[in-house]
Amino acid sequence: MELEVCELAPSDWQRMPISAVCERFTSGGTPSRKVPEYFTGxxxxxxxxxxxxxxxxDTDEHVTEAAVAASSAKLLPPNTVLMAMYGATVGQLAVLARxxxxxxxCAAMVVDSKKADYRFLYYQLLAARQQIRSLSTGxxxxxxxxxxxxxxxxxFPHAELQTEIADPLWQLDRRIDLLRQTNATLEAIAQxxxxxxxxxxxxxxxxxxxxxxxGMDAATAALFPAEFEESALGLIPKGWKTGTFGDLAELAKGSVNPLTAPEEEFEHFSxxxxxxxxxxxxxxxxxxxxxxxxxPVGAVLHSKLNPHIPRVWLPSRIGAHAVCSTEFLPxxxxxxxxxxxxxxxxxxxxFEASVRALVTGTSNSHQRVKPDQVAALEMILAPVAVSDAFTRVVRPLLRRVGENRLTAKALAELRDSLLPRLVSGKLRLPEAQEQLEGAAA
Structure with a gap:
């Protein structure tokens, strides 16, 4: 099927099906979860x-070679282009870094470098995403x-032009990727x-x-005791207490039906x-x-749905009309x-492991935890002075994470504005480079 991007491209660009530029087109599989060892690789x-x-x-989960051999999963090389085929994520894309x-x-496209630049294929699919999603059925x-x-x-134009078109877009994506990696490092430091x-x-x-x-000054070190004492949870620092997650946080409640305010703009955390x-x-x-x-301001959103996929959201800012999915616990x-x-x-x-142990529901796609069970999970509670010292160290790191997300979004918006004009041959490369330099300033 010829996609609409073909109508916009110069007539001398060759029209080809994706299969014609791939040395391999395949998909994957899910190793049996009845064998936990498969997910320890x-x-x-x-x-x-x-x-x-x-x-x-990288990915949240990793598997062993035995898991790949025992399932339909296949090893894919770096630069493979992936596209989501099912459900809410249909049309979403990624390029494998390794x-x-x-x-x-996932549909997996291993591009033949003699026939196409894998990045050019990726950007063509990105530009055509709206139409591709409209073609999904079910x-x-x-x-x-x-x-x-x-x-x-x-x-597809000739190889040299494919590369010239992909380069400025790839520069933006690499900057976005660097921000994501920086955020992962900052989150890891905080954790x-x-x-x-x-x-x-x-x-x-x-x-x-x-x-x-x-890694701490004398004033911070002085906040910690030099001995332990027995507790219901085993040895804990002397003067600290045992309690529950509910002693740290309370669940914010308040339902809203946005349809009652049809003209109002809501900040939707979905x-x-x-x-x-x-x-x-x-x-x-x-x-x-x-x-x-x-x-509410200051809320941390914790998904109660499918806790084997952890979703904990620290909003960088919360407006007056912020709402979230009822699957989130604020x-x-x-x-x-x-x-x-x-x-x-x-x-x-x-804590994530403890939450996973609370699930109800037999289907992996519809498992949930109850808020009162999360609140009742046992924890060791430090004195306020220690908690405050921790917050002073970590708050700047996590604020930077939020700022980086906003910067990445701005770069993605620039990429998306350049994308349809570049892959259709409508934008000259010097003009695109000028806009890139403006974003870097």
Whole structure:
């Protein structure tokens, strides 16, 4: 099927189906979850919610070679172009930064470098996404098939021009990817500090052994005791307490029906928005078809749906008309805690494991946790002075994460404005370069 981008491209560009420029067109598979060992490997395993456009550096889950051999999953080389075929993510894209495998909901296009630039194919698909999504079919959810995708006909100029067109767009995507990597590093630093202070009690252990705690000034070190004491949860720092997550945060309640304010603009924190770029979507009330939960300032959003896919959202800013999916639990820090401390508690690996153990529902796609169960999870509570010191260190890191997301969004918007004109041959390359230089200023 010839896509609409063919009508816009110069007549001397060759029209070819995707299959003609690929040395391999395939999909993937899901190793059996009845064999937990399959998910203890080093091979990144891609799910469609991880296709967020641009380079894909890593995945949430990793599988073993045995898992690949025992399933329909296949090893894919770097520069493979992936497209989501099913459901809410249909049409989403990514380019593999390294060798990975994927599930059956991804179409995988291994481009023949003698016939096309993999980046040019990626950008053609990105430019055609709206039409591609309109071609998906299905009553319960919108789906594409691999047969459909590989028959899509796109315009391809000569190899040198493909590269010239892809280069400026790729520069923007690499800058976006760098911001994402920076954010991952900042998040890892915050989580490592939380684990060191509140899970492993490294400063207390150091002082108990007669050493100075690492990475902190004397005033901060003085906040930690030099010994442990017994508790219902085992040994804890002396003077600290045992409690629950509910002692750190309370659940904000308040339902709103946006349809009652059809002209009002809502800041909508939805599951798809989280999966895309962790930035809310601004929508008029008339377009939001179901009840939502109000999001108060300082809230941390924690998804109760499918906890095997952790979704914890620390909004960079919250407006007066912020609402979220009822699948999110909006937790607000109590006086003895902070938004950042609540966020780091929710994203800790031990806490995530405890939440997963609470699930109800037999289907992997419809498992949920109850808010009162999350609130009742046991925790060790530090004195307010220690929590405040942690917040002073971590708050600038997590604020920068939010700022980087906004910068990445601005770069993506510039890319998307250049994209249709470049891949259709309507924009001269010097003009595109000028706009890139303006964005870098």
């Amino acid at each position: 080093l091979i990144p395993w891609v799910k469609t919610q991880e296709l967020t456009d641009g380079l894909l550096q 060798s990975m495998t994927c599930n059956q909901a 009553a319960a959810q919108q789906n594409l098939s691999g047969t459909q995708i590989k028959q899509f006909v796109l315009p 490592a500090l939380f684990k060191s202070w509140f899970i492993d009690f490294d400063p207390v252990r150091a002082k108990a052994e007669g050493r100075e705690p690492e 599951l798809p928005a989280f999966d895309a770029e962790q930035l809310p979507v601004f929508e008029r009330g008339e377009t939001i078809k179901s009840n939502k939960t109000r999001v 937790w607000v820090a109590r006086r003895a805690a902070s938004t950042e401390l609540v966020y780091c508690a929710l994203t800790g690996s031990a």
